Amino acid sequence: SQKIEQNSEALNIQEGKTATLTCNYTNYSPAYLQWYRQDPGRGPVFLLLIRENEKEKRKERLKVTFDTTLKQSLFHITASQPADSATYLCALDEDNYGQNFVFGPGTRLSVLP
Amino acid sequence: NAGVTQTPKFQVLKTGQSMTLQCAQDMNHEYMSWYRQDPGMGLRLIHYSVGAGITDQGEVPNGYNVSRSTTEDFPLRLLSAAPSQTSVYFCASTPGQASNQPQHFGDGTRLSIL
Numbered sequence: 001s002q003k004i005e006q007n008s009e010a011l012n013i014q015e016g017k018t019a020t021l022t023c024n025y026t027n028y029s030p031a032y033l034q035w036y037r038q039d040p041g042r043g044p045v046f047l048l049l050i051r052e053n054e055k056e057k058r059k060e061r062l063k064v065t066f067d068t069t070l071k072q073s074l075f076h077i078t079a080s081q082p083a084d085s086a087t088y089l090c091a092l093d094e095d096n097y098g099q100n101f102v103f104g105p106g107t108r109l110s111v112l113p
Numbered sequence: 114n115a116g117v118t119q120t121p122k123f124q125v126l127k128t129g130q131s132m133t134l135q136c137a138q139d140m141n142h143e144y145m146s147w148y149r150q151d152p153g154m155g156l157r158l159i160h161y162s163v164g165a166g167i168t169d170q171g172e173v174p175n176g177y178n179v180s181r182s183t184t185e186d187f188p189l190r191l192l193s194a195a196p197s198q199t200s201v202y203f204c205a206s207t208p209g210q211a212s213n214q215p216q217h218f219g220d221g222t223r224l225s226i227l
């Protein structure tokens with residue numbers, strides 16, 4: 001079956017450390033992979049997008065990698081802060097037609113002061 | 114700009130009742146979609162629309178109807194609510210139909226079916 005998995009439901013890390021979140025997918029061949037942040041009671045907010053031929057994408061303290069051989073994307077937050085505490089979702093376009101987007105279940109990150 | 118606006122924010126229904134969840138966007142986006150979010154399952158696509166007058170089914174369309182008479186509005190209708198439809202519903206939009214378009218989400222409607 002086709003699905004997206006994210007490494008763990010919850011992740012606790014100490015402030016200042018690097019948080020690494022994993023997104024694994026099976027039976028898809030996405031041209032792009034997206035990452036979103038979701039705060040409690042709010043809708044997801046887009047963070048970063050990476051293309052299949054990009055190994056790495058950075059935005060401020062955020063870094064995303066995309067390995068199409070492993071069918072995996074890693075999402076890193078460096079120098080993490082308590083304000084980074086949220087649920088992070090990965091998403092891809094199921095058939096690359098821009099119509100059917102599939103989301104992972106999310107990883108709830110807690111950054112402890 | 115308000116972005117994507119969903120109403121109501123909360124709703125409680127009895128089994129068998131009908132209701133419409135409203136979604137409006139002011140960004141002139143062509144693509145709009147509805148998702149439901151359940152614990153541990155992620156967002157699942159219910160219906161989507163690539164433009165006014167055009168709608169199609171997503172992964173979990175049963176029990177839901179949609180229409181798209183204008184670019185701005187994309188209401189989701191529950192014809193006969195069932196407890197299995199208890200969920201948080203999100204509407205999203207993107208400028209066009211493309212894999213590299215970030216989706217803009219509303220803040221959701223929390224629906225409980227008793």
